[in-house]
Amino acid sequence: MAQALINGESVGAKSGEEMPIVNPATEEEFDSVPKGGREDVEAAVAAAKEAFKEWSKTDPDERAAAIRAGVAKVRESAKEVAGLLTKEQGKPFAEAMGELHHFLHGMDYYADLASKIEGIYATLPSNLGPAYGLVIKKPIGVCAGIVPYNFPLTLMGTKVGPALAAGNTIVIKPAATTPLAALRVAELFHEAGLKPGVFNVITGPGAEVGEALATHPDVRRVALTGSTPVGRRLMEVAGPQFKRISAELGGSDPVIVFPDADVDAAVRGINIGRFFNAGQACLAAKRVYVFDEVYDEFMQSLVKRVGRYELGDGSQKAEKPKIRMGPLNAARHRDTLTEQLEDALGRGAKVAIGGEAHEGKGFFFQPTVLENAPHDSRVATEETFGPLLPVFRVSDADEAFRLANESSFGLGSSVYTYDVRMIHRAAQEIEAGMTWVNQLHFGYDELPFGGVKESGIGREHGQEALESYLEQKSVVVGGLG
Incomplete structure (x- = not known):
């Protein structure tokens, strides 16, 4: 049985329950994963919260190097990961390899942006004496990424990449039917030296695990790719806590x-x-x-x-x-x-x-x-x-x-x-x-991606995505004259 990844360790569900993984081409059960619940979400968020203390203060070049090391490790295991993706999702192996390379390209893109987060400086008019202002950008905190079954790796990368580059930690909830490739990628990132708790993956039903993440008070940013009804539910449960939300939803x-x-x-x-x-x-x-x-x-x-x-x-x-x-x-x-x-x-x-x-x-x-x-x-x-x-x-x-x-x-x-x-x-x-x-x-990866009307809110990809994982803070320095 595959395991969830919390705080750098492979673990089962607190309940001991499992969920089967079915090959959609043969309808055969070939593996299982933990059927996580609220207790497992608590553990994953706690690990991410603790890891944030150090990761948020890590030099941007070091964060970039950690992301690149993970990318290199996944690239070495490309055929293994793509094989898992084909078996659990159903797409042809060539398409699975294409998705994996798209994921790696996106992660490289955000590694390159990690050291290019810029603040703003301005001289301020003031009757109180000379002053100047700064706008500094800070990581938000613990983030959650809810990922669908159609592109489990690419759409995980659009959340993990900018979150980690900006100095946040993250908990990923993959689709119940396609968790294996995502779990293996997270394992490979940790094998490459990523610090425990920075990148966690928890498996389980969306209605329980997804909502537990979206409503957890220590999760300050939620990124969803999914259907419009699921996006509507996310806004209902996460909106009252004024979380930063992006939801890339259905399209026609x-x-x-x-x-x-x-x-x-x-x-x-x-x-x-x-x-x-x-x-x-x-x-x-x-x-x-x-x-x-x-x-x-x-x-x-x-x-x-x-x-x-x-x-x-x-x-x-x-x-x-x-x-x-x-x-x-x-x-x-x-x-x-x-x-x-x-x-x-x-x-x-x-x-x-x-x-x-x-x-x-x-x-x-x-x-x-x-x-x-x-x-x-x-x-x-x-x-x-x-x-x-x-x-x-x-x-x-x-x-x-x-x-x-x-x-x-x-x-x-x-x-x-x-x-x-x-x-x-x-x-x-x-x-x-x-x-x-x-x-x-x-x-x-270089252009903002998202929709209008019932296709969602917010943008992934591009520098706009990185900005959505940062908080702006204005600082005024006076008393200079």
Whole structure:
């Protein structure tokens, strides 16, 4: 059985209970982890609080060196970690390696920023005599990171990286179905010399462990990546304590393909952006609006490319020219996607490709493209967290932008066009935290990442994320004259 990591030590749950870990490609239980509870949260937070006393005063260059040492240790064990990720999450091994490298890049990025936290100096006007002011930036304290199942490493890194670089300590709560790779990464960081209590990982049910972390009085910063209902609950329980909160939540990202677009490039970007990781990505392309002039060409090319996917165990390779797609992470996610598909079909949508039930073991869902779905059907109004893509025909830019914004979500968006007027409109008018132009949806470590409306609050990635793990304090020095 894998163990939680508290204060640098591998430990079981205080209750002695365990949770099984299931391979979503085979439905077999292959490992277990501690089923933590409030007592375990108390222990993890206490360890992080004690470690904060020293870590917060550690020289920034030393913090950076500790992060880099951990990165190097994880890189040495890349295949082992990626293998765990494939087995517990379901994604193909090549995608797991890609996620791991994205995690390492992000950690390196924040290691580089650790020594570049700058205050502000100003001369102040005063009737009380000469004075000057300083704004100093201090670490917040104990932080909590709540991580989902779709990108367990990357989305852990967006919390651990800036927290540690800023001088905070952290307790990570991975998803109940995907804790193993995260635990191994934390172990490797400690094997590389990270001080005990700085980086803790506790496993258990989100409703109990997640809420215990979010409401703990010694946790001053909570970062969540998850669904909109979970984000709403976080605001309810953590808000009254005035904690620093960021919540990167669901998305229903629109894509607009204009008449002047490079259709082949648009199809490639949307195909990868929707079906990568079996469509389990908050910033995936989820609603596509294609102009009449290029609609038929677009659909013909898209269907051809989607037809190359082959469902199978992520630890195995597909035969060329097929592309291996793994399963969804759990049966309940497959069931939700099936319900969304059936709702659309029952209201007149047509299947362009896919849509058939998978036979045999594993939580697989066939890559599916829909046409003519009503815009108030579930595939348009809800987040479709899997390989299900509705495509809509539009006649002009006004219609495209109106439909793109006809959503409660506002995470990502994209346009395929070389018309600078439409690029400008997209940047100004689409209600989303991010807009890509002629590019697939990808979260860059160097740019702030987050959404508007029901897609969340706050930003991860970039220097903005580092700032969100720091408190500003104004200091006035007078009595100089």
